[in-house]
Amino acid sequence: MSLSKIKHIILVLSGKGGVGKSSVTTQLALSLALSGHSVGVLDVDLTGPSMPRMFNIENAKVTQAPGGWLPVPVHAADPDAGIGELRCMSLGFLLRGRGDAVVWRGPKKTAMIRQFLSDVLWGEMDYLLIDTPPGTSDEHISLAETLLKDALPGQVAGAVVVTTPQAVATADVRKELNFCVKTSIPVIGVIENMAGFVCPNCAECTDIFGKGGGQVMANDFHVRFLGGVPIDPQFVMLIETGRRPTYPQGTIINGQDFSGASVDAEETKDASLLAVKYQSCSLEPIFKKMTRDIIAAVE
Ligand SMILES: Nc1ncnc2c1ncn2[C@@H]1O[C@H](COP(=O)(O)OP(=O)(O)OP(=O)(O)O)[C@@H](O)[C@H]1O
């Protein structure tokens, strides 16, 4: 099986669309790579594959090798800088137009997910993050069945469930957690995205949608709360334009003065890398801590 040399497989799930599951997957991947791990991202969100856009590799072409598809490199490993390699495979690379997969029927989607799990030549890798479609559809059940059937014991480390403060109030996230219970996929933890807004004009981080629901939900299901992630327009800017994040002096996020702590990307070896620029983003320390907790939970 093409996944056999991967140490840990983590599913990223969300009860509904638009809660920032792909952004969370991107940042977890960058944080894991920045902590020296080799990372693969498999984008099986067939209704809206966004990983090529997030990693700025939209025009990349997937190469077909004798044994299967070769994942697209996002960046190579840089052992001197302590950065692990990052690679990505997404249906987005294979679609002709953006709406192509949306019109597929269930069996075709299921077949494509199975093929993605079996035919991508990942090779040796510390972590594989799987970005899933929102909800608990047939695609999820197929994905869970295939993974659990084919994986080595302990290889599927579990699921990270992404929610927002508003989504916590709906049944969708509970459905997602119940799905994990039913399919025997361990829940590594819950992340509450869009917990607050980092204002680009001043030093404030405001809880516009409320905060704390993710913690309550995690307590209800006896799973770990990995943390809250504010909305940071600088992160969107980084993804959309590749511009390194900068903040007004005295920007305080989660009690941390971020403007003083930002990394001078220009001083590092390859300042053009997304991962290096991401180190200047206010969200990076939050994901660094969550990544440490995830590593501790699965290794
Ligand atoms: N914490 C955040 N700070 C800033 N922008 C964010 C944050 N989380 C998500 N976004 C932005 O919100 C938009 C939707 O996020 P994303 O695509 O990650 O959601 P999703 O749950 O994967 O959506 P879908 O269900 O369509 O796959 C993106 O433009 C993303 O950049």
Ligand code: SF4
């Ligand atoms: S946080 Fe401050 S600068 Fe930003 S919108 Fe509110 S008052 Fe204005």
